[in-house]
Amino acid sequence: MSQESEKIRSFVAIELPRQVKDHLAGTGEAFSRVLRGAKWVRPEGMHLTLKFIGDVEPGRIPEIAAALETVAKKHNSFDAETTQPGAFPSPEKARVLWVGLEDGGLCRALAKDIDNALASLGFERERKPFAAHLTLARLREPAFVPAEITGAQLETVPFNVSRFTLFRSRLMPSGAIYSPLEVFELAK
DSSP states (O other), rough: OGGGGGGEEEEEEOOHHHHHHHHHHHHHHHHTTTSSSEEEEEEEOOOOEEEEEEOOOOHHHHHHHHHHHHHHHHHEEEEEEEEEEEEEGGGGGGGEEEEEEEEHHHHHHHHHHHHHHHTTTOOOOOSSOOOOEEEEEEEEEEEEOOHHTTOOOOOOOOOOEEEEEEEEEEEEEOOOOEEEEEEEOOBB
């Protein structure tokens, strides 16, 4: 199979500023002393996923980009801040450890518009309601996450969201490598 015909594993996400990544990495380091057996997200891989697209033919990237550009023009930049930790699906049977995000529902609105735009191109709609979160770790097997973690009172870190990115994801033995394909600036 030639390079040109290989599908591109892709997703849309908000890149996080360095201060947020540093905060999350420090939080993860502290939590790793309590929660064993988790695969912690590397700081360079931290982002807020708005839509996982999946494997896409390279020739479809321009139409995806055009749809995303249209969405970006409809949304103004906004402020957000990190909040407290949690676990999906529950602290008793966690598969994902995360830190929440407060943004007045603006990420949810952006994710919904992205989902709608891509559904109009024939991509599958999201099945679960959007929940803005920043993944700290994944657990291979469902595990109990103690209240020492889920009840931790973390310092909030404010940041501005002024763009989102269409990423390529390459799965490697050492972990996924994300490369930006195109960046979309929100209206000011």
